[in-house]
Structures are given as structure tokens and as C-alpha cells.
Amino acid sequence: MIEPMNRRSLLAGMAMLPLVAVAGCMAGPGSYTVEEGVRRLLTLSSQRAFDRLIRPGGFYDDQLTRLSMPERPDDRSGAVLAAVLRTNAVRSRIAIALNDLAVDAADRATPVVLDAIRRMTFADALAVLRGGPTAATDLLARETEGAVIDAMYPDFADGLRGDAFEILTAAVAAASGFDLGALARDVSRQAGRAIFLAIGREEAEIRRNPRATRDPVLIALLGG
Numbered sequence: 001m002i003e004p005m006n007r008r009s010l011l012a013g014m015a016m017l018p019l020v021a022v023a024g025c026m027a028g029p030g031s032y033t034v035e036e037g038v039r040r041l042l043t044l045s046s047q048r049a050f051d052r053l054i055r056p057g058g059f060y061d062d063q064l065t066r067l068s069m070p071e072r073p074d075d076r077s078g079a080v081l082a083a084v085l086r087t088n089a090v091r092s093r094i095a096i097a098l099n100d101l102a103v104d105a106a107d108r109a110t111p112v113v114l115d116a117i118r119r120m121t122f123a124d125a126l127a128v129l130r131g132g133p134t135a136a137t138d139l140l141a142r143e144t145e146g147a148v149i150d151a152m153y154p155d156f157a158d159g160l161r162g163d164a165f166e167i168l169t170a171a172v173a174a175a176s177g178f179d180l181g182a183l184a185r186d187v188s189r190q191a192g193r194a195i196f197l198a199i200g201r202e203e204a205e206i207r208r209n210p211r212a213t214r215d216p217v218l219i220a221l222l223g224g
Contacts, residue, residue: 035125037221042117042136042199044213045206049198050113053106060099064201065194067098070186090167097164102191104159105152109195112151116144129221133207134200141196149185149192156184156191 052058059065069085085091120143122128128135160168160180206213210222 032217032220033125034129034221035122037217038122038125038128038136039117039120040215040217041129041203041206041222042120042140043114044215044218045137045199045202046113046117046140048202049195050106050110053195053198054103054110056103057099058106059102059191059194060096062198065198067095067102067187067190067194069094069098070183070190094165094168098187100164101156101159102152102187102194105155105188105191106195108155109148109151109192112147113140113144113195113199116140116147133204137196137200137203140199145192145196148195149188152191153184153188156187157181160184160187 052062053065059067069091085094117140120140122139128139132138157180159165160183206218207222210218213219
């Protein structure tokens, strides 16, 4: 397991992949595997996505990945949330705190995704490579989304009880039947979806302009 303090240095090091890893993928001129190409596509897409997400404001400043407090109007939890979020000022304050919490949670999810990519096997790598603009990300999400949610859940479960959410925790203390753990799970799922949306966006851009990666393997496989 990669220690938290090393995750950002890991991402920084991965940015060098197009320069230092080509020799391992190419046994000779024009020689490479399609499976390795898919793995490199996913690795670079994930590296770029996490590099954006784990910056301050990484979730909140992007409409694609911004999290919001889930609405659950059919149970008591929904009534409590509606009461807590009744003013724009409170909604904005909690939304910013929630998205700041997602930055730390995504930091914890980073090695989970990168390790999963290294372990993945691609039964039909050519079909993935020739698929839609987010075909590789869609496959990654199907295989790893549950593990990503599990990795982030502790940060959300602890964070929602922290000082930044004192308005919410005070309301929870006053209401019976409110399941803060279920709320943390809901937010973890939302953050997981946001992460894969961000990865998919990077994959689509790499497919659109593989030459910008300066990675000869991706350029050759994606027709740059």
C-alpha cells in the first residue's frame, strides 16, 4: 500500500511515463502490445484527472465534478437535510466544505485506481481501444468503482463529523433516525462517479489528440 504522504509524488513521477517507459513497451521499432497501450491510456488519463482533483478546489471549481449534499426527501434524513440547507449561505458553506473533503478522499483513492490499472487484464484490448471516447474508463469504472468508494468512505464518514459540518452534526444530534453513515456512503458514491467522469474526460482528450502526449505508443495506437 502506498503511504498517503507519497501519493502526490507518485502522481508527479507518473507524468514522466511517456518519456521513460517507452522502452519497456516496445521490443523493437514499431513493436508494442495493444493491451499495454490501453493500460498506458488509462494510466495517463487517471494521472491527469487526479492531478486536477487533488488540488485545492479541485472538485468544487469544476461543474463536471462538483459534489452536492444528497437530497433524500422520502425519509427523516431528507427532512433534516432540508432544514439544514434552508438558506443559500448555509448550502454554499456546506457545499464548499464537502468538496474540500472530497479532495482528501480522492487523494486516498489515487493508489487504488493506479494499482487496479496495473493489475487489470484486457480480454479484448483492441475493442476497448477502438471503442467510444471513454471506453477504457468505462471498463475501469466497472471493475474498480466499488473499491474506490470503499477507499474514500472513511474520509467522508470522519469528515462529516468534523468542525466544518457543525451545523449538520448539530441537526443530526437533535434528530433521531438520521444515518450519518448512510449519508457518507451516498457522498462517497457521488465522489466516485465524479472521479471516473474526470478520468473519462482526460481519456477523450488523449484520444482526440494523442500527439499532445508525446508518447509514441499512444500516438501509434490511436492514430495520431
